[in-house]
Amino acid sequence: MSPDVVLSVRNLSVVFHTSDGDVVAVNDVSFDLRSGETLGIVGESGSGKSVTASSIMRLNNSNTASTTGSIIVSGVDVLTAEEDEVRRIRGSEVAMIFQDPLSALNPYYTVGKQIAEAYLVHHPQASKADARVVTLEMLKKVGIPNPEKRIDEFPHQFSGGMRQRIVIAIALINNPKVLIADEPTTALDVTVQAQILDLMNELQTEFQMAIVLITHDLGVIAEAALDVLVMYGGRIVERSSVEALFSEPTHPYAWGLLGAVNSLGKSDRGALVTIAGSPPSLIALPTGCSFNPRCGYAMEICTAEVPSLREIGSQGSVSACHLPDDQILTIGRKAASL
Amino acid sequence: MSNDIALQAIDLVKHFSTGSSGVLGRATSIVQAVDGVSFALPTGKTLGIVGESGCGKSTLARLVTRLIDPSAGSVILDGVYINTLSGKSLREMRRKLQMIFQDPYSSLNPRHSIGQIIGDPMRIQGIVTKSGEKAEVQDLMQRVGLNPEHYNRYPHEFSGGQRQRIGIARALSLRPSVIVADEPVSALDVSIQAQILNLLENLQKDLGLSFVFIAHDLSVVRHIADQVAVMYLGKIVEVGDSATVYNRPAHPYTKALLSAVPVANPSLRHSDQRIRLVGDVPSPIDPPSGCRFRTRCWKATDLCASVEPPLQADATGRAVACHFPEEAPVAIGQSPQ
Secondary structure, three states: OOOOEEEEEEEEEEEEEEOOEEEEEEEEEEEEEEOOOEEEEEOOOOOOHHHHHHHHOOOOOOOOEEEEEEEEEOOEEOOOOOHHHHHHHHHHOEEEEOOOHHHHOOOOOOHHHHHHHHHHHHOOOOOHHHHHHHHHHHHHHOOOOOHHHHOOOOHHHOOHHHHHHHHHHHHHOOOOOEEEEEOOOOOOOHHHHHHHHHHHHHHHHHHOOEEEEEEOOHHHHHHHOOEEEEEEOOEEEEEEEHHHHHHOOOOHHHHHHHHHHHHHHOOOOOOOOOOOOOOOOOOOOOOOOOOHHHOOOOOHHHHHOOOOOEEEOOOOEEEOOOOOHHHHHHHHHHHHHO | OOOOEEEEEEEEEEEEEEOOOOOOOOOOEEEEEEEEEEEEEEOOOEEEEEOOOOOOHHHHHHHHOOOOOOOEEEEEEOOEEOOOOOHHHHHHHHHHEEEEOOOOOOOOOOOOOHHHHHHHHHHHOOOOOHHHHHHHHHHHHHHOOOOHHHHHOOHHHOOHHHHHHHHHHHHHOOOOOEEEEEOOOOOOOHHHHHHHHHHHHHHHHHHOOEEEEEEOOHHHHHHHOOEEEEEEOOEEEEEEEHHHHHHOOOOHHHHHHHHHOOOOOHHHOOOOOOOOOOOOOOOOOOOOOOOOOHHHOOOOOHHHHHOOOOOEEOOOOOEEOOOOOOOOOHHHOOOOO
């Protein structure tokens, strides 16, 4: 593990035990995250992107889910560590922000109290007065106007964008090495989304933290991520740099996503590029490659064998597809230039 | 009025009062959700309405479908003022004007089979006889891309995209002339959005439908709409041909809104063309005086605070409500930025 790797996930699998049967939500996911980088995770609902994120914080209920593999943060495996150790890591090493800032905040406490609480948990020696000073400073950093007054206000007195800034303040108060952002701008309007993405970018530079950015929006990925994982049916199907994903995507699912987004962005009114069918049920995943029933290029082997990730092309992209390399590259470039 | 206009709104106003004005005469505040909106939708065309949350676009949808009554103003459907209709003529109006909702989960009755959901409206409106109902429903299911054999299934057995197809089939079942779609694809995954948009466009072509298409996603509206109206705090600030509004936005808000949309192209990431609006949309309870956008506008002057700019059409037919529109002649004495 190279020194600047702050998060290392190996062979992560999460299985939920339900009355209808076992649901494999995440299947053999591995990735590294280096300090100061943003890793985007993109996929449809049910692709496993949010479960991957909550596993990093060990938020999956151990009674209903079995999580295997390893998640190394600062030399500690989050999945096997003692509860005390995990509690220390949560907040101080890895912090998380969620999609809906209103439900992430407690309506009964002032925002100042909620931010200070996060600080005091990890700084037991600090006094309340110290915590207030740190909180005020943090409120300034996340761009809350008039922080001296607003520190004593309640969440309902803030707008959606301002609430998300408060949630970010809580996440960053302990200067974590990794910030996990699960659809942080999905509930916000576009003009506010642009503000929050800018803020995350500024703070990343200031705090030198790594960000895992989970989103379904390829526009947000293009704007904010350095590397991208594309997930489908609980597995990583493509991993590439953001430039490679948008110029030379290497998985048929990525071609479809990019095609849908690109054809929508055009002003002519031709038919949109679509992906046939709908995302699979995780209880009854198709055999072989999970994408095969929706794939226009599926072959016999695709229903029989799960393709393993292999490097394709010269841009360091990794893809799980049975098609031959040259065919993948040709179709991929064409899909990107649509 | 020309016969080519399918649906027209004239000076629609909807004010909601908050709190109760009880015997003690407690002060109530008025939410100005929609404040003087007019538009005309030509037959067979699509009018897109875009804006951020709280701009009044969903209230407008409910006004034109008469799910709520306006505080002032009127709606004309096929030459008939719909706000005073009752009885038989109201029922006829409901047949002609149908709605597709955002959430395909809460807009379908979970205890009704697909056959009932699509078939009931037809029977109630007397469009089909009991014996012909099933065949007609299955025909519609086929048309929207559902398997007709699923006639007896229930909504929970379908995925989100399929449920939205059921909602579309239900809207089509009454053979309407106008469909108002309020965020019909925003609850769906990207790959499914494209399927539903293609379906709506094909249906429009085949059946000659007119659409009012409401969405917050600008690229979705750009794709589907012939005309686009941009709303801000209960008012239309700019309306015109889709191509004109998107390629040469005249209102500063339209310009800012368009530039805030993340572009799916990483090489454009750090271009400084972006306009970043500061702050949030003000409350519709107490909107700013004059131009409602002035508190977030980089061009605002004293004039904007005192005089509300009227919605004025330019030579291309696009109308904009701004004292200092983009691309305006410089003669106003104000150098455009």
